[in-house]
Amino acid sequence: MTSVRTFAFLLTVLLLACGGPPPPKEPIDRLYHSLAEKGVPLDRAGLAGRRILIDPGHGGRFTGTTGRGGLQEKDVNLGVALYLWGLLRDAGADAHLTRTSDRDFVGGDSSATVAQDLAARIAIADSIRPHFLLSIHHNAAADTNRSRNQIETYYPAGEEGPSLDAARAIHEHLARNLGIDDGRVVPGNFYLLRESRYPAVLGEPSYLSHPPVEEKLVLGEKQKLEAEAYFLGIVEYFSRGTPTARCDLPEETVGAREGLRFEGLVADEEGFPGIDPSTIRLALDGKELPHLFDPATGRVTAGLPEDLSPGEHRTALRARNLEGNACRETVTPFRVQFPPVRAEVEGFRMPPEGGTVLTITLRDERGLPVADGTIMMSPPEVGAVKGKGEFHVTEKGAFLKSLPPGPLPEGIPLWNPESSLIASVDASRIKEPPALLLLLDDQGEPVEGAQVWVGQEPAGLSRRGGWVLLSSPPEPGAPIRVEASGCGSTLARREESGTVVDTLLLPRKEALPLAGKRILIDPAGDPGGGIFPPSSQSLTAALYLEEMFRWAGARPALTRRGEIVPPEGERIPLAGQLGAAYWITVAAGESTSVRHFPGSEEGAPLARRVAEEIAEERGSDVPVRTGTEPVLRLTPCPAIVVTIPPLEGDGRRIRAGMRALAQAVGEGLRRHIDGDGAPRGTVVVDSLLPGALVRVDDEVTFQMPLAGALRIDLPRAGSHRFWMEGEKGWVERWVDVAPGETIHIP
Numbered sequence: 001m002t003s004v005r006t007f008a009f010l011l012t013v014l015l016l017a018c019g020g021p022p023p024p025k026e027p028i029d030r031l032y033h034s035l036a037e038k039g040v041p042l043d044r045a046g047l048a049g050r051r052i053l054i055d056p057g058h059g060g061r062f063t064g065t066t067g068r069g070g071l072q073e074k075d076v077n078l079g080v081a082l083y084l085w086g087l088l089r090d091a092g093a094d095a096h097l098t099r100t101s102d103r104d105f106v107g108g109d110s111s112a113t114v115a116q117d118l119a120a121r122i123a124i125a126d127s128i129r130p131h132f133l134l135s136i137h138h139n140a141a142a143d144t145n146r147s148r149n150q151i152e153t154y155y156p157a158g159e160e161g162p163s164l165d166a167a168r169a170i171h172e173h174l175a176r177n178l179g180i181d182d183g184r185v186v187p188g189n190f191y192l193l194r195e196s197r198y199p200a201v202l203g204e205p206s207y208l209s210h211p212p213v214e215e216k217l218v219l220g221e222k223q224k225l226e227a228e229a230y231f232l233g234i235v236e237y238f239s240r241g242t243p244t245a246r247c248d249l250p251e252e253t254v255g256a257r258e259g260l261r262f263e264g265l266v267a268d269e270e271g272f273p274g275i276d277p278s279t280i281r282l283a284l285d286g287k288e289l290p291h292l293f294d295p296a297t298g299r300v301t302a303g304l305p306e307d308l309s310p311g312e313h314r315t316a317l318r319a320r321n322l323e324g325n326a327c328r329e330t331v332t333p334f335r336v337q338f339p340p341v342r343a344e345v346e347g348f349r350m351p352p353e354g355g356t357v358l359t360i361t362l363r364d365e366r367g368l369p370v371a372d373g374t375i376m377m378s379p380p381e382v383g384a385v386k387g388k389g390e391f392h393v394t395e396k397g398a399f400l401k402s403l404p405p406g407p408l409p410e411g412i413p414l415w416n417p418e419s420s421l422i423a424s425v426d427a428s429r430i431k432e433p434p435a436l437l438l439l440l441d442d443q444g445e446p447v448e449g450a451q452v453w454v455g456q457e458p459a460g461l462s463r464r465g466g467w468v469l470l471s472s473p474p475e476p477g478a479p480i481r482v483e484a485s486g487c488g489s490t491l492a493r494r495e496e497s498g499t500v501v502d503t504l505l506l507p508r509k510e511a512l513p514l515a516g517k518r519i520l521i522d523p524a525g526d527p528g529g530g531i532f533p534p535s536s537q538s539l540t541a542a543l544y545l546e547e548m549f550r551w552a553g554a555r556p557a558l559t560r561r562g563e564i565v566p567p568e569g570e571r572i573p574l575a576g577q578l579g580a581a582y583w584i585t586v587a588a589g590e591s592t593s594v595r596h597f598p599g600s601e602e603g604a605p606l607a608r609r610v611a612e613e614i615a616e617e618r619g620s621d622v623p624v625r626t627g628t629e630p631v632l633r634l635t636p637c638p639a640i641v642v643t644i645p646p647l648e649g650d651g652r653r654i655r656a657g658m659r660a661l662a663q664a665v666g667e668g669l670r671r672h673i674d675g676d677g678a679p680r681g682t683v684v685v686d687s688l689l690p691g692a693l694v695r696v697d698d699e700v701t702f703q704m705p706l707a708g709a710l711r712i713d714l715p716r717a718g719s720h721r722f723w724m725e726g727e728k729g730w731v732e733r734w735v736d737v738a739p740g741e742t743i744h745i746p
């Protein structure tokens with residue numbers, strides 16, 4: 001070392017003496033240099049008692065990759081894993097290793113496959129049931145490019161829950177401490193990730209095919225440095241708490257009417273701030289199901305559609321806590337099976353061999369064909385019956401029955417052995433069930449997924465086109481209550497004697513401009529490089545924006561949800577396919593700005609509004625510019641591109657920044673659609689009888705609360721017609737409200 005320095009010194013002196021240029025400054029070698037986060041305060045208490053399984057990749061006859069200097073991946077992986085195991089143990093975690101020596105899991109059998117080796121590791125995981133599984137590897141360039149080096153942190157493809165959260169936390173700390181600038185969090189389809197039943201991450205923090213990396217990782221202290229970076233990531237992940245979700249259905253088979261409800265529970269870990277209500281997602285058969293959440297108990301409840309078809313279904317529940325950590329999605333399969341209560345003759349024929357064959361559909365109390373496999377009995381004197389009196393229902397709920405020659409009997413008794421319900425074949429057609437039609441009041445747009453109550457009873461969920469099928473016609477005058485995302489809880493009353501009733505919903509006041517609008521959110525940005533790359537930042541902002549729009553009753557969609565950014569050619573057509581009313585691209589740029597297409601009539605004022613909101617949030621001017629990039633030029637709706645410089649700092653800070661950005665963008669769009677944003681009027685009805693109805697503009701009906709006044713926020717100022725139910729019948733009043741004014745009606 002000394003001689004090299006002396007030589008360099010002499011060289012410098014010589015060069016200076018000769019009047020030549022100064023020598024190039026030798027760059028500091030940051031690669032695996034030292035822990036940059038030394039001394040950073042971290043709450044290690046979060047690790048106490050966590051079961052963590054570390055899997056040093058490869059081993060035994062499976063060597064993994066080999067560096068040019070001969071260093072084998074299996075040995076480095078084991079070295080890092082052993083250091084990490086020690087760190088986790090010291091911090092109170094219940095840490096385990098799949099191997100502690102240079103071994104494989106196939107007993108050295110040269111005919112055994114890698115898959116057999118990996119299956120054995122999964123079996124170890126299943127015996128330990130860890131809270132988290134980390135597989136430690138090192139990468140190699142597939143080509144001969146020995147300069148390639150970057151951090152790749154993998155999570156199981158499609159598991160954008162705890163595994164992705166852990167992968168991001170780990171990636172952040174690997175990137176901060178290993179001196180490698182390039183890197184990404186990637187969905188992976190590796191055996192260990194795919195088969196793991198536990199949150200899992202596979203780390204490839206550097207390329208062993210890159211000679212400088214090999215030179216470092218030969219040294220134990222550098223393996224230890226990598227272990228410390230992993231350790232900090234794991235500490236951070238667990239410091240945010242691990243929430244859980246649970247689905248409770250009363251039985252595996254749902255049959256009774258009162259059983260058509262979903263119950264579940266979302267809970268944060270004890271000592272953590274709780275579940276973020278806006279992140280709770282409940283799905284039925286892959287489609288979102290509106291739910292109610294009780295923050296006090298964590299219970300999530302929802303009415304299952306009354307017309308849920310017989311057979312197999314499944315619910316899925318997921319959520320995040322206020323620290324941003326997700327729970328694992330919990331999926332519960334169940335079966336819907338109602339006993340048959342009605343038999344309906346669909347047709348009959350008289351075959352040449354004699355007798356009459358009836359085609360009968362069995363229906364349950366909801367009027368739906370019963371589940372496949374339902375058994376029905378009939379008395380032997382009815383005639384030759386297939387299956388000796390047992391009727392096996394086909395896929396469509398229909399079965400065939402043979403009758404003796406002669407006129408068709410009026411009624412044939414049939415019974416179901418399990419329900420002991422007796423049905424009688426009745427050839428008269430089933431009447432159309434009564435129905436409600438739910439529409440938004442300002443656009444007349446159908447509302448799907450709204451929960452309807454008749455009196456105190458849940459009466460059904462609205463389906464495609466806004467229709468709700470009711471099991472029986474509501475009593476005349478029975479209050480009908482409707483709850484839908486983005487709408488106030490609205491009371492309506494059946495107005496007509498027919499079977500179809502129109503119900504109009506008043507959207508939440510603050511949500512009014514956005515209700516029902518289809519908005520496409522396009523998270524763009526550079527996927528490469530950095531701890532929290534620009535593409536992840538914009539995705540974070542896009543997800544927050546989606547939550548806000550959904551809560552406001554809009555219908556947002558995203559051009560992507562994963563880490564991979566599809567090309568513009570795939571993203572732009574979505575605007576047309578989904579019928580988007582607005583397009584918002586969020587991207588990283590050198591400076592903050594909002595751009596619109598030069599010729600766009602609506603894009604320009606929209607961009608101005610959004611820029612104003614962002615400026616207000618940041619406390620500095622945000623320029624509005626024109627742009628002609630494809631997302632502005634080719635989208636068939638008003639479009640803007642919001643660019644901000646990528647934020648720096650830890651994940652928590654970046655998430656907070658993106659949330660604030662989303663809030664500003666969402667508010668800008670809301671105010672833009674809302675026109676000049678002029679305040680609306682409010683009417684307070686002071687003294688009608690409790691429960692009396694108040695109908696406004698022949699559109700919406702409200703009901704007086706049991707105590708106190710009824711406050712109605714009007715969708716616009718001006719003249720409104722009020723019908724109020726008094727002691728002596730209905731009274732009409734016209735009310736003029738100035739913008740922002742509050743008027744009392746005694």
Ligand SMILES: [Zn+2]
Binds near residue numbers: 058064065073137138
């Ligand atoms: Zn490997």
